Amino acid sequence: TxxxxxxxxxxxxxxxxxxxxxxxxxxxxxxxxxxxxxxxxxxxxxxxxxxxxxxxxxxxxxxxxxxxxxxxxxxxxxxxxxxxxxxxxxxxxxxxEATQVVLTQQGKAPTSPEDLKDKIIAVQLGSTGDIMAKEYSHNVVAFNTGFEAIMELKNGKVDLVLFDSEPAANHMKKNPDLQLTTLAFEPxxxxxxxxxxxxxxxxxxxxxxxxxxxxxxxxxxxxxxxx
Ligand code: ARG
Missing domain, CATH: 3.40.190.10 (Periplasmic binding protein-like II)
Known part of the structure; x- marks a missing residue:
């Protein structure tokens, strides 16, 4: 039917x-x-x-x-x-309950949300990370998936990725070459x-x-x- x-x-x-x-x-x-x-x-x-x-x-x-x-x-x-x-x-x-976290190259971790200012940020298109990134920077590049955003970071094309906590941690387990930083963002x-x-x-x-x-x-x- x-x-x-x-x-x-x-x-x-x-x-x-x-x-x-x-x-x-x-x-x-x-x-x-x-x-x-x-x-x-x-x-x-x-x-x-x-x-x-x-x-x-x-x-x-x-x-x-x-x-x-x-x-x-x-x-x-x-x-x-x-x-x-x-x-x-x-x-x-x-x-x-989740939060946005920051992924960077090793040793490039931000210490406060202020450090995101005008950085080149990669995000997933239409995500809350995308919306948040735009509050901090005019240099936001959006991809269809978080993976693609992370790839861009690995290739040195962007300064950081804003992504949801759990998928970011999941990625880090397989790719410990990056650094995950938790800042005081809203839940x-x-x-x-x-x-x-x-x-x-x-x-x-x-x-x-x-x-x-x-x-x-x-x-x-x-x-x-x-x-
Ligand atoms: N929590 C974020 C949002 O709502 C990202 C969700 C991305 N989900 C996915 N299945 N790719 O914007």
């Missing part, structure tokens, strides 16, 4: 940008399966709604457009709840985004998050993914 949008009724279509480990990344034998913390949460939401999960991988800055065009039912992409985004979509209760809270027209799914999503937080499932995912 098909619904109005041409989506199957028994499928929950979740949009993500799977270049943000450990929240979402491509894995599996052929590297074509979306995996991660957010994907496992989305799978539980689908299951509780009696649906199967389908993940659509797309550019981060296309996600809200795709949601409001009815192409996806939900965004699970480590997306920070911001007042600006709340004008366009509904967010679930927060499910993760950010990730939420699952749902169309303002889909109050039913929002309710189900919050109910599943409540359940996962109280039955130990949420904590188990934290210890599985945030090592």
């Amino acid at each position: 098909l619904t109005g949008c041409g989506k199957k009724e028994n499928v929950l279509v979740v949009g993500t940008n799977a270049a943000f480990p450990p929240f979402e990344y491509m894995g599996g034998p052929n590297g074509d399966e979306a995996k991660g913390f957010d994907i496992d949460i989305a799978r539980q939401i689908a299951e509780d709604a009696g649906k199967t999960l389908k993940v659509e991988n797309m550019k981060f800055d296309s996600l809200i457009v795709a949601l409001n065009a009815g192409k996806i039912d939900m965004i699970a992409a480590g997306m920070t709840i911001t007042p600006e985004r709340q004008k366009a979509v509904s967010f679930s209760q927060p499910y993760y 950010e809270y990730y939420g699952l985004a749902i169309s303002k027209e889909n109050a039913e799914l929002l309710k189900q999503t919050n109910a599943t998050l409540d359940k996962m937080k109280s039955n130990g499932q949420y904590d188990a995912l934290i210890s599985q993914y945030m090592k």
